[in-house]
Amino acid sequence: MKKAVVVGSGIAGIASAIRLQNKGYSVQVLEKNSYPGGKLTQLTGNGYRFDAGPSLFTMPNLVTELFEISGKNPSDYFNYDQLDVLCNYFYEDGTRISAHKDIKRFADEIDRNTEDSAEKVIKHLNKSKFIYGATEEQFLNRSLHKIGSFLSFKTLTSIVKLPFLNIFSSMNQVNEKAFKDSKTVRLFNRYATYNGSNPYKAPGILNIIPHLEFGLGAYLPKGGMHEITNSLVKLAKEIGVKFQFNAEVTSIETEGNKAKSVHTKSGNYEGEIIVCNADIHTVYEKLIPSAKKLEQVDKQERSSSALIFYWGIGQEFPELDVHNILFTEDYKTEFEHLFDSKTISDNPTIYINITSKHLKQDAPKGKENWFVMINVPSVYGQDWDEMIAKARKNIFTKISRVLDQDIESLIEFEEQLTPQLIQDRTNSFKGSLYGTSSNNRFAAFFRHKNFSSEFKNLYFCGGSVHPGGGIPLALSSAKIIDKLIK
Ligand SMILES: Cc1cc2nc3c(=O)[nH]c(=O)nc-3n(C[C@H](O)[C@H](O)[C@H](O)COP(=O)(O)OP(=O)(O)OC[C@H]3O[C@@H](n4cnc5c(N)ncnc54)[C@H](O)[C@@H]3O)c2cc1C
Numbered sequence: 001m002k003k004a005v006v007v008g009s010g011i012a013g014i015a016s017a018i019r020l021q022n023k024g025y026s027v028q029v030l031e032k033n034s035y036p037g038g039k040l041t042q043l044t045g046n047g048y049r050f051d052a053g054p055s056l057f058t059m060p061n062l063v064t065e066l067f068e069i070s071g072k073n074p075s076d077y078f079n080y081d082q083l084d085v086l087c088n089y090f091y092e093d094g095t096r097i098s099a100h101k102d103i104k105r106f107a108d109e110i111d112r113n114t115e116d117s118a119e120k121v122i123k124h125l126n127k128s129k130f131i132y133g134a135t136e137e138q139f140l141n142r143s144l145h146k147i148g149s150f151l152s153f154k155t156l157t158s159i160v161k162l163p164f165l166n167i168f169s170s171m172n173q174v175n176e177k178a179f180k181d182s183k184t185v186r187l188f189n190r191y192a193t194y195n196g197s198n199p200y201k202a203p204g205i206l207n208i209i210p211h212l213e214f215g216l217g218a219y220l221p222k223g224g225m226h227e228i229t230n231s232l233v234k235l236a237k238e239i240g241v242k243f244q245f246n247a248e249v250t251s252i253e254t255e256g257n258k259a260k261s262v263h264t265k266s267g268n269y270e271g272e273i274i275v276c277n278a279d280i281h282t283v284y285e286k287l288i289p290s291a292k293k294l295e296q297v298d299k300q301e302r303s304s305s306a307l308i309f310y311w312g313i314g315q316e317f318p319e320l321d322v323h324n325i326l327f328t329e330d331y332k333t334e335f336e337h338l339f340d341s342k343t344i345s346d347n348p349t350i351y352i353n354i355t356s357k358h359l360k361q362d363a364p365k366g367k368e369n370w371f372v373m374i375n376v377p378s379v380y381g382q383d384w385d386e387m388i389a390k391a392r393k394n395i396f397t398k399i400s401r402v403l404d405q406d407i408e409s410l411i412e413f414e415e416q417l418t419p420q421l422i423q424d425r426t427n428s429f430k431g432s433l434y435g436t437s438s439n440n441r442f443a444a445f446f447r448h449k450n451f452s453s454e455f456k457n458l459y460f461c462g463g464s465v466h467p468g469g470g471i472p473l474a475l476s477s478a479k480i481i482d483k484l485i486k
Contacts, residue, residue, distance in 0.1 A: 001026040005262045005271035007249045007287070010038030010426070011471055012462035013277030014232045015478035017241045018066050020273065023485065027241045028269050030262060032248035037229035038277075038426045039433070040471070046413035047364040048312040048356075050371055051225040053417075054471055055353040056194075056323065058212045060219050062475040063228055070239050078231035080221040081358065086213050087323040090402050091183055096319070099187075103214055114181035124178050124188065128211035131165055135208060139444055140467050140476050166204025167441050172332075174204035186331050190349070193375055195469055196303025196434035198335045203441040212472070220322060220358050228471070249278070252287045252458070259288075259458040273457050273485060280448045280464040281429035288455075300446050303434035303469060304338050305378045305419035307391055311370040312363065312413030317403060320368075322357045326350040326402050334375075339439065342377040344391050350374055350398060367412070372399075378430035379419045388418060434469025435462075444468075450480050459484065 004025035006017045014036060017027045035041060039053035057080065064074035086099040086106075095113050100106045103125055107118035166174045175188045191209035192199035199206075221227040237243070247264045252274060254260060261270040276283045284293040328334050328349045337345040353371040356363035363369040372395060376387075399407045419431030428435075436447055448465040452458035461477040463469030 002272040003028065003270060004273040004275065005030065005269045006275045006277060007252075007262060008032075008038065008277030008427075008462070009036040009233075009243065009245075010277050010462055010474065011040050011228065011232070012474040012478050013038070013275070014229070014236055015066055015475050016275045016277065016459075016461045016481055018070060018232065018236050018239065019478055019482040020275070020485070021236070021239050021241050022069055023482070025273060027236075028271070029236075029241060029243045030247040030249050030264060030269065031243065031245050032427070033425065034245050036233050036243065036245070037226065039422070039428070040225060040229045042224060042226035043310060043415060045415065046312050048310075048367075048369045048413050049224065049362045050310040050369050050415075051353075051355060052308075052310075054225050055355075055371060056213075057219045057221060057225060057228070057471065059216060059472040059475075062472055062479070063232070066232060066475075067235060070235055072235060072238075077235055078221065078227060080219045083218045083220060083322055083358070085321045085323075086218045087325055088319070088321045089183075089187055090324065090326045092327070092329050092402070095183060097183070097187070098321070099213075101214070101217060106214070110184055110187075114179075114183045116179045116181050116184045120179060121184075124175075124207070125210060125214050128207050128209070129215050131205060131208040132211040132215065134165060135205070140473065141479070166207060169204045171199040171202050171204050171206050174207060175199070183327075186327055189331060190325065192438075193304070195438055195473075196305075196375075196432060197438040198304075198339045200332055200335055201339070201439040202443075203438070205441075206438060218323070220355065222359070224355055224359060224362065249287060252276075252283075254288060254455055257454065257456050259452070259455040271457075273459065275459045275461055275481060277462045279427050279429050279435070279462070280460060282427045283460070297448055297464075298429075300436035300443070301339070301439055302378045302430045302432040303437040304375045305422060305431040306373050306417070306433055307344070307376045307388060307419070308417040309370075309372045309392065309395070310413070310415040310417070311372060311407075311411045313368045313370050313407070313410045314366075314412045315410050316366060316368055317405075319403070320352060320354055320357070322354060324352040324354070326352070326398060338375055338377050339437075342380045342382060344374065344376050344387055346390075346394055347398065348374040348391070348394070350395055352399075376419060378432045379423055380430070384418060384420055388416070429464070432469075433463075435464030436468075438468070450477055451484055 004020045006029045009031040021027045067074035089097040107121035111118040175185045189199035251263045259274040334345045351373045356369045423431035459481045
């Protein structure tokens, strides 16, 4: 068998390994950590379990197809439920809106609670579906950097539809035109954060994202998000993929126009194909040093990062669901802090994820596992200790105000994840969650391609390259590589 080496066992690395093994390669995955999954991992303590990174799961078909192409029945390995409520939204004036998966029900909620009509919501979601239909094939399923990708009938029809995809307006401009109530506008602007972007700068085409939730559904794996990693690693091992943990890759040796072997402190691994799942910045900074390439990839603004508190809460809150958002009143200022001054606003929008609402085993009886997250800038030399201490206080104040209950006194377990830790644990440049941001209408074209034009057997997958960050896109990058390797 020909050999392939995958650098990194993030979700895209694992998916690439499964695909390559199925193609007939003998695949070796090298991972610097002692565990697989990269950002998609978990932590436990004091009777609580938390998904450490991603909490929203969309497009499960991209996971299940990995079992199918391996000749397995997905449900023997991986199972998940669709959520009835996508998110509960809380506003400072006391308004509460539940985003039901049933679009009509959600539209009626908006109608009842804001100045916007149900018809407007349905029209907006139909537009989201239209954008998805017009762009999926070209932007998500193919390389944007191969001329062949532009020669299909589907692509040509996508190009004809470009003027209707809101590329030349910001997401906020489109949403302000569609809705008059700032509550509705904020609700739809928030979708820019699903890939770490700023709705006041990102193009309106990002209004594709609501369709992923409302059209295709939001899900929660049985056993939690971490089961995506566990089940895929189990599958990979069964079909013959080899994993080496605590094996940080220090360099990739090249010869002529080929990547020859991958070096770790404990040994070298040769491969006919080499796939890098590590952040593209790390690749050009450390593995194949190239000042010119580094400068090119660093020109792109990084996505936002996150500050997360994992709190074991000794009480249940019936008004909360699996996904909850406590909005700030001044969303624009929050994004100016994130992307302009690289600080944290004093009244940030807070996301609370509680898997124990659906997975009872994730918290002791009568208690809840709170994953409390705010968007924060990526790492630019800020005084994080001071910023985190202040944010923690502001978060307590806000949650206690909105839920009318002191939260700090209910905490039985606490851990934190900071941008610096995200950077250290996964080599994600500046701790960004989704690679580069989409704060520019050409971002999709500037994102690094999935192959090297210098070394013909070197490929790139994961959130820092095309088509972008988030589990579905990271999995899509592995699929694109699969198509590129003949
Ligand atoms: C807090 C948080 C919340 C998120 N929320 C969501 C969400 O709700 N939904 C969603 O879809 N996405 C979400 N994301 C984004 C999502 O987690 C990522 O886009 C996705 O997991 C990225 O996968 P990846 O394969 O690109 O790489 P990563 O998970 O970054 O993994 C890369 C792997 O490569 C390894 N590596 C790096 N350098 C080396 C080296 N030199 N040698 C060996 N190994 C190396 C790393 O250790 C790591 O294991 C979130 C991310 C975070 C952190």
